[in-house]
Amino acid sequence: MLEVKGLKLTLNGKPVINGLNLEVKKGKIHGLLGVNGTGKTTLANLLMGIGYPDEGSIIFEGRDITKCTISERARMGITLAWQEPAKFEGLSIKEYLKLSRNLDSNESESYLWMVGLSPAEYLNRAVDVSLSGGERKRVELASVLAMKPKLAILDEPDSGIDVISLPHIMNGIVEMSKQGSAVLLITHSETGIEIANGVSVMCAGKIINTGAPEEMCQWFKNNCRTCDHIGEPGYEGA
Ligand SMILES: Nc1ncnc2c1ncn2[C@@H]1O[C@H](COP(=O)(O)OP(=O)(O)OP(=O)(O)O)[C@@H](O)[C@H]1O
Numbered sequence: 001m002l003e004v005k006g007l008k009l010t011l012n013g014k015p016v017i018n019g020l021n022l023e024v025k026k027g028k029i030h031g032l033l034g035v036n037g038t039g040k041t042t043l044a045n046l047l048m049g050i051g052y053p054d055e056g057s058i059i060f061e062g063r064d065i066t067k068c069t070i071s072e073r074a075r076m077g078i079t080l081a082w083q084e085p086a087k088f089e090g091l092s093i094k095e096y097l098k099l100s101r102n103l104d105s106n107e108s109e110s111y112l113w114m115v116g117l118s119p120a121e122y123l124n125r126a127v128d129v130s131l132s133g134g135e136r137k138r139v140e141l142a143s144v145l146a147m148k149p150k151l152a153i154l155d156e157p158d159s160g161i162d163v164i165s166l167p168h169i170m171n172g173i174v175e176m177s178k179q180g181s182a183v184l185l186i187t188h189s190e191t192g193i194e195i196a197n198g199v200s201v202m203c204a205g206k207i208i209n210t211g212a213p214e215e216m217c218q219w220f221k222n223n224c225r226t227c228d229h230i231g232e233p234g235y236e237g238a
């Protein structure tokens with residue numbers, strides 16, 4: 001579904017993405033682990049067409065989309081849930097969910113249930129500062145689920161989510177992959193990464209290891225906690 005080859009991007013003289021290769025398959029959740037500042041959000045942006053790489057290619061469903069705009073990619077079925085969701089002041093949650101597709105009420109309600117929000121309480125709430133950070137993230141994820149994207153790039157969908165609500169979010173993501181979406185799941189959470197089919201560890205703008213979730217989680221803890229290579233151009237892995 002998605003293939004990234006030799007991606008490079010330098011920002012302010014710093015190689016933020018530094019020769020990155022990655023593959024995400026249809027119907028699979030691919031996890032991405034990496035310490036702060038390693039380039040995960042920058043990669044998510046490049047995949048969505050927010051900025052363009054200096055080198056390398058992004059192939060989606062066999063087509064080179066490296067130079068496609070964000071709206072072209074959105075039309076192809078790629079969507080991104082932001083680490084810090086934007087606020088659409090003035091819309092109700094019901095209206096916000098309908099931005100993705102023309103949903104009927106039952107569908108809108110089912111997507112809210114999927115992220116653990118009661119429709120009776122939330123459908124008519126405004127998408128604004130009155131929502132808590134975690135509620136806002138859950139509304140954002142509900143809208144991604146509602147889009148039924150071919151590729152969902154989720155940048156820390158679990159950050160700021162309490163432990164009770166986390167399983168709801170994770171179930172929603174698993175459900176999306178079962179329905180055929182490919183998911184790139186960026187997360188810092190061990191619980192979050194458990195739902196992935198495969199996991200890559202990212203360091204200083206490149207993938208340095210890929211494997212099964214449990215194995216990669218352990219590898220990440222063993223190798224990345226004490227590593228001081230972050231942001232060091234040319235670092236070739238642990
Ligand atoms: N526009 C920019 N100009 C200069 N440096 C940037 C720019 N955008 C990002 N960076 C730098 O690139 C690096 C990667 O940032 P990025 O946001 O991709 O990290 P991340 O892996 O998502 O981190 P986190 O886990 O904290 O979300 C950081 O050092 C950041 O300061």
Ligand SMILES: [Mg+2]
Pocket residue numbers: 040041042083155
């Ligand atoms: Mg980030």
